[in-house]
Amino acid sequence: MSGINVWISVVLYIIFAPIAGGLIAGIDRIISARMQGRVGPPLLQPFYDVFKLMAKESIAVNRQQKLYVFCFLFFVIVTGAIFFAGGDLLLAIFALTLASIFLIIAAYSTFSPYAYIGAEREMLQVMAYEPMVILTVVGMFMVTKSFNVLDIASYSQPLLYTLPGIFLGFLFILTIKFRKSPFDISMSHHAHQEIVRGVITEFSGPELAMVEVAHWYENVFLLGIVCLFFASNWIIAIVLAIVVYLLEIYIDNNNSRLKWQHTLGSAWIVALILGVGNIAFLALR
C-alpha cells in the first residue's frame, strides 16, 4: 500500500474499530443473556458503560498507574494500526505483547493483593497463548513467504487449506485472548467475578473505560487475524469471523472456569500438537 492509503486505513481503523468492537460486545451480551433465558441489555449498553465510566471520579492508587493503562490502550491501537495498514504481522504481534505487559505492570503498580493475583494470572495467560500466536505467524510465513499482512492477504489460495491445524490452535487460544470461560482466569467480561475483578480490580472510572476500549480494539484485531485465514474472499472471511465469535460465545456460556494449570497445560499441548504438527507437515511437504 502506498503512502496516503496507509494513513487512510489507519485513520479508518482508529475511528471504526471501537465502534465495531463495542457493537460486537453488545451483541455478545445479548446473545449470552438469551442463552441463559434472559432478555439482556440494550445493544448499545457497552457504549453507555464506557461513557458512564468516563464521567466517574478517577481514584488512582499512584501516579504511574494511569500512564501504564494509557500505554496499554496506546499499544493495542498501534497493534491494530500496523495490521490494518498492511504492515508487518510479526511486529503487530510484538506490539500486542508489549501492550499486555503494560496492563500487567499497571496491575502490579497498585500493590493490591487482588490485582497482584490478577496480574500473575494474566502473565500465565500470556505464557499460555504466546507460543501458539508465534506459531500462527510462522505458519503464515511458511506458506506465503512473507510477514507482510498485505502479501498474506493477497495470497492466491485461502490459508485455511494449508494451515488447518494452526487455525484450530489459534481458535483455542482465542478463547484466552477474548477472556472467555473456561480460560478467563485473570479477568472476564459479563461481570463474572474472580478474586474480585482480577487485573482490573484497582482501576476505576476513566482508566477502566480505557481498558474497556482497548479490549474492543484488541478484539477487532484478533478477528482480523481470523479473517486472514480466508483473505482471498472477503465475504467468506467475515462470515468465518462471525462464526468464530459465535462459537466463542457458545463455549463461554457452557463452561466454568478452569484452574490456571489446565489453561497453561492445554494451551501448550494444543500449540505442540496442532501448531508444531502443522508446521512440520508444511516443512516435510
Next chain:
Amino acid sequence: MSYMPKSPWLVHYDASSCNGCDIEVLACLTPLYDVERFGILNIGNPKHADIFVVTGSVNEQNKSVIKNIYDQMPNPKVVVAVGACASSGGVFRECYNVQGGVDNVIPVDVYVPGCAARPEAIIDGVVQALGVLEGKYKNMVKVAK
C-alpha cells in the same frame, strides 16, 4: 442527560443479614427479573460500582467494613438500604450487639422496606436511586465548574 442512569453497576454487601434479603437481591439477576435489561450489573468490586446495596443491620464487626466499601467507591455514588434490617435494624434492633440501620454509619439515599424486601421492591429502589445518582452527578459537574 448523562449516561449515569443507563449503566448502574452495584456492589452488594451482606451486613449481618439473615440472608433473606440477599436471596431476594440475587433473585433480581435471575431470568425472571433480569436487571441486566436496565444495564444493572452486580459487579462485586467497590471501585467499579455506582450503587452500594446493603442488606442487614449494622454491628460493631461490620461497621468499619461498610465504611471502607463506601469510601472506596468513586463519586458519584448512592446507597440503597434493602430490607427492614438495613433501614432500621428490623427484628434485630433490640439485640445487644446491633446498632441499628445502615444510616448509622454512612448516608443512605433510598430505603427499601420489607422483610424480606421483594425483588420488585428492590428493583424499584434501585431505579429511584438512579434519580438520586443523576442528581449527584449534576451537582458534581456544577461544583467542578
